[in-house]
Amino acid sequence: MEKKIVLTRPFSLERQSDEETNPKAPNILRRILSLFKNVRPGSDVSCFKLPPEFNMPKSELQCYAESVYSTALDILSNINNGNTPLDRLINVVAWTISTVRPFWVGVAPYNPTLGETHHVSKGTLNVLLEQVSHHPPVSALHATDYKEKIEIIWCNSTAPKFTGTSVEVHVHGIRQLKLHNHGETYEMNSPNLLIRIFPVPGVDWIGNVTIRCIETGLVAELSYVSQSFFGFGSNQRLVKGKIFDSLSKKILYKIEGHWESTVTVKNTDTAQVRVIYDAKQVISGLQAPIVKDPESVWPTETAHVWSELSEAILSKKWEKAKEAKKIIEERQRELRRERESKGEKWVPKHFTVSYNKEKGWNCSPIKSSVPNAPIISL
Template sequence: MVSQGVERDHPPPPAPPAQPEKVLLTQPLSLDGGLAAEHQSPNIVQRLISLFKNVRPGTDLTHFQLPALFNMPKSQLQCYGETVYCVAEDMLRRCNKGKTSLERFTSVVAWSISTTRPPIFGLAPFNPVLGETHHVSKGTFNVLLEQVSHHPPVAALHATDAEQEVELLWWQELVPRFTGTGIETQIQGKREVKLRSFGESYEMDAPSLVIKFLPVPSTEWGGNVSILCRETGLEADLCYYRSHLFLGFGSSARAVKGKIFHSKTLMTIYEIYGRWDRQVMLKDVHSGKVTVLYDAKECIFGLKTPTVRDPHAVSTTESAAVWAEVNRAILSRDWDGAGELKRAVEDRARQLAAERVATGMMWIPRFFHLERTKEGSWHCWPKHPAVPPAPIVVPS
């Protein structure tokens, strides 16, 4: 592997604790509305006017930042983290309870589906600034994320549960492309679930975020997901899709289908079908028996907003601190103020980057090692074997 050129020298010193009034958390995205119900954004006409006001001749669109009118009051790091710590039912603990490798594998497939959350059309989370972190605990499950690169945007996640002997490793890069009728953002990288008590690791990827402008405006998840356990030879292929009946109308949204099979023999064991926002079914191809693999209402309905247990221990790099004032302005519908505060956060990040260039200081992530391979992909791994308890917690 080849190390990224700018990631050498000495790491930045730990950030000082954040002030209590500088921390603001918002509801997670959930099946029953959550943040979408809490945050009422302006109408699309008002947002488009704001967009065109911010685009002037000569504007570099490759580095263009959306106006605050297009932002939900939440960082992308928080959206990533919420998919693993904001759950009504602990899917990871179910994975560890499987008596056989096949039971554990199907539970991991269900967990993978549970990380799919309802997006909000026309709104996007903030792009995390370089070095931004997000640290949350739910019981003995501790989750830590860091924005390890800004151009290109790469985020890393490490989560551990010593009681359950479960570990998550996750890094990803967002790669958007225009499709002609919308924008498809591929989530490149790797997700890995480790069940240490069984010596099993499960590697998987993620569906793409698909924003459609025609024929009907929508934001959904689409594409293929593969899940593999090398130790047992079990594998799953899933397809997220929206099946249109006629000209985009009367469609079956949020559908998922797939299968679980043996890697060597390619023999199918189970067929998977349903809707990830309702129920996903598991059909035994030999007996014909059908059971519920995943129930969205049991998992991503009525999710609780994290709270600050120890305000003085929250780092200033924490997402809930970095964007707190911007979030407060958005929730109070002070769009001009939100825009100014957002620019201040982004200008400060650019200033720090310019200072590093001027002084020759090289950027190094605080909690992760980051390398770029010869093939151009990214590889991240944590600097510490376990994630400590966080000052921000999910209520039990």
């Protein structure tokens, strides 16, 4: 039987089509509030189950992966073009900002199933993700570019909290970007996602991000600022920060801009200002990946696991969508019961996973490089 695979367009500056993002209900605010009427402020909603009308036709795994492989310009490879460690850190800052993508209020991706994967190639960059834990949700990412000698390792653990007027999704876990040609490793964290319900529905990235080069001691600090409570003001999608030497504490550059438009750096010695990131050039006009070799797609591929549900959502067949989602959830419960009855513990296939109370989750790829994928990003 031929594998059914459904892939949708990545998040980009352009609003997705109604077929991809529009919930069934005409009054989005009323419908969202109805979902949380019995949820107390401060509650962890990581296990909260959304009806299909509020799902976008893709898993959270694909959303993570898109931020790495879906760009109109090869901003990742450009990092190696920096002549000095400082130049390369500035390029890393630009790439880090590019991984922040617009989300639309009223819809959310699927919660990945345990062992779900996403495997995609773009040029010489190969990207592999695996859902290594379901409760709590933990996603692992490994990407390697064999031409540029670049490696990326992420371990993302999300913890959404309901505040009464919004849902703030805390994204825990260290992200590493390794430039093997230069012997440099950059460590960074992720901003948090704020889904505002009242008084003005909207979605923002908020919080502080630190990017640190272990070998050089150069550090960049970014602050993603939310708009005001009532949705007014010029701070929407604002990002600002600085680049400094951790040894001398001297500030070398100041960073300012809006992550959905342009971001600049200002040299503190010369006062020269230049644009380091232009969202229109990097995350606009993005297309859905294509399947080059259907037979080689793994059964765990997210675009295969959720294909029936995604098709139903895209065609707005909500009863069929509910049944498709129910089948996936029941299958997951059945597999968990089977493991428990046999006393078996599920083990990830592509990552070694550990947890430390102080440092959190750690996901180490089992293989040193990611192979070519049967799914291709354009």
